[in-house]
Amino acid sequence: VDNTRMQSINDILTDIFSTAISRAFPDLTDPPIVIALSGSNPKFGDYQCNSAMPLSNIYKQSGKKVAPRDLGQKIIDNVESHEIIEKLELAGPGFINVYLNKQFGLKNLSTIFVHGVNPPQLPRKLNVLVDFSSPNIAKEMHVGHLRSTIIGDSICRLLEFLGHDVLRINHVGDWGTQFGMLIAHLHDKYPDFHEKSPPIGDLQAFYKESKQRFDEDEDFKKRAYASVVKLQSFYPIYKKAWELICDVSRKEFQRIYDRLDIKLIERGESFYQTRMEAIVKDLQAGGYLEEDEGRKVMWGSQGGQNIPLTVVKSDGGFTYDTSDLAALKQRVDEEKCDWIIYVTDAGQATHFNTLFGCARKAGLLTEKIRVDHVGFGVVLGEDKKKFKTRSGDTVRLLDLLDEGLKRALDKLKEKEREKVLTPEELKQAQEAIAYGCIKYADLSHNRNHEYVFSFDKMLEDKGNTAVYLLYAYTRIRSIARNANFTPEKIKELAKTCQISLDHEKEWKLGKVLSRFPDVLLKITKDLCLHHICEYMYEISTTFTEFYDSCYCIERDSSGDVVKVNHGRILLAEATAMILEKCFSIIGMKPVSRM
Ligand code: ARG
Known part of the structure; x- marks a missing residue:
């Protein structure tokens, strides 16, 4: 085990239970391993293994009737003791409740004081290309491109943090009619x-x-x-x-x-001109192109779609489709990509599915290469209609950012922060709020849904918003600072003192923090960044619960510090460190004072 990084609890539990299940049921090939996070009720443990029910179905299909509870017990009997597991419990019709071991939690979290917040271990480093932002030359860059820019950048930041080689490509429309x-x-x-x-x-x-x-x-x-x-x-x-x-x-x-x-x-459509000529020749020679009213088209192999790619127009010119075919080939053959991600509005889903279908058919794409179209819903105005200015024009992005800055400053002045902060700090806070709220509002919504762009909503300081999180972060950071703990001193302290996880609320927070690797790994599967936003919010609210019931610094009536709980200072610091990493993954810049 690599003890310079936090481990994925999900991975460890999956390992433990797949071993146990194959041991308990050696006759089954590929048995179902279902690990889930338990709900908020502590009666159900921290995690659950829910394999007994699907297992019983498998037996039922082959004519054997076995009660899932018995299967659950059999799984438990085959689990070898492991430092991560405090105890297992059989519940209901065959759920297995897993209680995490505190000692493990402590060890896992403590790595960050010595080694920093590292990503979970990668099975393999990949060449990933993320095609995002991609506005069109001479046309206005609009809110759709802003969404692509924000989501794409965050995906890149996550994959870079995980240790992949990431190429950030701006496929600008610079070659069209x-x-x-x-x-x-x-x-x-x-x-x-x-x-x-x-x-x-x-x-x-x-x-x-x-x-x-x-x-x-x-x-x-x-x-x-x-x-x-x-x-x-x-x-x-x-x-x-x-x-x-x-x-x-x-x-x-x-x-x-x-x-x-x-x-x-920047690598726009024009970059592929000679490659487009070449690929058209190849496709023609391979017999993939069909004449259609003077055009040359290619049909994808994916079933159900009847929209072909237009590879050559009737005047002999190339199209968006041609450039995407050539780009895909370039990315596979020249960039040696293992994974290609396209971030555009959901309206282009058919285009990309057809593209991937055609590319597979022509052998440009193999099973080994992962491709994703990361689609997103349209941005609406507060009137729930397409996002426009009052006069009905498209909103200029620079104006939008300026309005964000203005509103952020108003917000700070409402709280009279200009009286407390230096001009430099005020400016930093203003930018952190303005750009942070625009990014966070976008990322915290499930990208598959449309979302309503509302400065009023994003600038609220309650609920799952950027402002709430930025304040939560400064508050957490200030705990150690108010007790005169510099980052160096914290590092020293961590050598002699352990994070405190004894109190119920401390342990609850500790378990949330321990999920950091799993949250990131989950996003690599569905590329939905709202998971990390929800996680950040959960960290902040759980921290508040902890802080409300556990003192970190005790003061006397005159405000002098009488007692510092070192283990809790460390827990607060661990919270801040993980939160800070989350901020950097979503491209936000928290400030230490605001
Ligand atoms: N320029 C296109 C648009 O504005 C987006 C390009 C996305 N990338 C791609 N490889 N097709 O809709």
Whole structure:
């Protein structure tokens, strides 16, 4: 066992019970191992092994009638004693209640004072590529892209923390048909654009102008189409125009990423141009393409879907689908990815399922490579309609962030924090609240559901919100600080003193903290980040319960410290350390004072 890190309780229990079950029922191949966290009632222990019921069903199917309770007892009889288990109990129709051993909990938690909060041990380090954010050049980056950015970044942070090699890819839309009209318009409006940089800082307006001409003027439309073709064959002057336009957008996007502290490598659709040419040839040669009214399409093998990928348009151009096929191949063959994750709105689920189906059919993707489409629901305004400004325009993300900052400052002033904090601290708190609440509101909702964007709600300081957690964290951190314990002193203290887990509320908190590895491992399965948010909230509320009934520092009537409970100071520190790691996984920056 690696004793530099906390262990996954789930993994250990799964091991223990699968050994016991195969020993008890050697005739069964692949018996069901069901381990669950017990509910809040302490009567049911901390964890449960619920294998007896499905086992009895298996026997029933083969004509043998055995009571699940007897099977449960047989499992218990075959469990070898293990340091993690305090006692086992048979309950109800055959549940096995597992009570954790405190000594184990103590040992497991104490590792963090010596080695820091480490991730659970990885079976294998993977090459993971996360394709997220991915706005479209010259178009506004909207709240959907913000969701992708926040969720994608957090997935990256989690996988990086777990020790995987993560490539953060921004698959920007920089090669579509919109460039035809943009370039043609640039050509007309600023003929000397290649010598003198054109004033297209307001790309939105420029986009609108081009679009209008495109829709109204047949001749312009033709030239626009011709321009895309020339761009896609890398005509220097068209490429120059394209670069100019991309640069403007890129700078806009970067402002958002900088403010939210998001790292991304830009690798847009254009990157795949020559690879698209190559893959179309391959697919053609492999007999995968079908003619369809002048287009070339490919059908996925997944059943039930009747939408093909459009691989070549009737004018010979490539599409979003083509670039995704080429990108997938590049990721498998060149990046040697073991796992590819796409983060986009749920509306693209069919696109990705078809893509994966086609890729498997053409042998670009094998069983060994994991692919996930991480979809998410739409962002709604407080009126439950699509998120828009009052005048009905799409909300500019920079404006949204600014409003967050303003509201965060109002909130702090409401509490008169500007009187207590230094200007520097105030600014840090403001940013922590503003960006934290936007990220947290997004991540704490099940990503599969739509969610209502409401500053009022996210800035509440009660309930499962960023503000609540940020305050909880500063409070916990201040306990040790008020007793004059620096991080170094805590480390020293941990060498001579143990975390206190004797009191019922201490042990309850200790068990919640011990679940840290399991929460992370669970997210690697379903890629749903609300689990970690719920966990952070549970840590905070359990901490409050503990703090309400257990003193850490005792003061006399004049406020002087008379007694410090060292074991509890350590428990509070362990809580802060784990909470801090959770914050960093969801991309939030807690502050020590606010
Ligand atoms: N640019 C696309 C959009 O705005 C998202 C791209 C997602 N990534 C991908 N490989 N298709 O909808």
